[in-house]
Amino acid sequence: MGILWRRHGRLGAGLLALAACAVTAATQSNSLPASAASDTLSEEEAALLKELQLPAFKVWYPDFFLTTGAGYRDNIALSHYNPKGSGFFQTGGEFILWRMPTGGWQFYTHLAGEDLRYFSGGQVSKEQTFSGLIQLKKNLHADWLAGMEARYLYQNMVMDLSTIQGIPVPMPVRGHQFLVQPSLRWSFAPKF
Numbered sequence: 001m002g003i004l005w006r007r008h009g010r011l012g013a014g015l016l017a018l019a020a021c022a023v024t025a026a027t028q029s030n031s032l033p034a035s036a037a038s039d040t041l042s043e044e045e046a047a048l049l050k051e052l053q054l055p056a057f058k059v060w061y062p063d064f065f066l067t068t069g070a071g072y073r074d075n076i077a078l079s080h081y082n083p084k085g086s087g088f089f090q091t092g093g094e095f096i097l098w099r100m101p102t103g104g105w106q107f108y109t110h111l112a113g114e115d116l117r118y119f120s121g122g123q124v125s126k127e128q129t130f131s132g133l134i135q136l137k138k139n140l141h142a143d144w145l146a147g148m149e150a151r152y153l154y155q156n157m158v159m160d161l162s163t164i165q166g167i168p169v170p171m172p173v174r175g176h177q178f179l180v181q182p183s184l185r186w187s188f189a190p191k192f
Contacts, residue, residue, distance in 0.1 A: 057100060064095040076124045078160045078170035086120035104139035106147075124172065127157040137183075145185040153177040 041049070069090045075083035092114040099107035113130040130153070137147035156174045 059100050059102060061098045061100070062096070064093065066093045067091070076118055076158070078158050080168075084120070084122065086118040088116050088118045090114065090116050106135070106137040108135045109133065124158055128154065129157065130154040143187045147183040149181045149183065151177075151179045151181075
């Protein structure tokens with residue numbers, strides 16, 4: 001028992017207690033009716049049963065994290081002829097909020113961002129990317145799902161457009177994009 005307890009902690013103790021309950025139940029006579037046997041739990045058995053029960057589900061699940069770092073990039077302007085490097089400091093973060101689908105409603109949001117600041121400045125001093133997504137959906141019927149989604153994207157960075165636009169020089173690009181999109185889905189074979 002000592003080895004089981006040291007290696008597996010509460011899991012080992014729970015399994016050991018469960019095995020002890022099973023052995024006790026198997027060796028006892030069936031002289032009590034089933035209803036009387038369930039009403040006569042000892043305090044130890046009641047505590048074990050309470051510990052083994054699953055926790056109640058939360059409705060909202062938030063999650064977030066922040067990141068930071070530093071590094072060196074050897075060609076910050078993506079130049080083919082005169083590459084220049086620079087050290088940088090990076091910060092970023094992400095936030096997620098999800099709602100458990102109850103009452104036919106579903107909700108999800110995701111926000112993320114990253115900011116790079118170059119030490120040497122010059123032609124390129126920073127690069128940034130931010131994005132956001134919000135979704136709201138409602139089950140209208142067993143086969144129908146209606147929803148609304150909003151997306152946002154901001155980019156401020158240097159890109160090599162030579163393969164896309166035919167421009168032989170990398171260029172700084174800054175842009176915003178916002179999209180709102182309704183949706184209606186019909187599951188024609190939900191059990192297939």
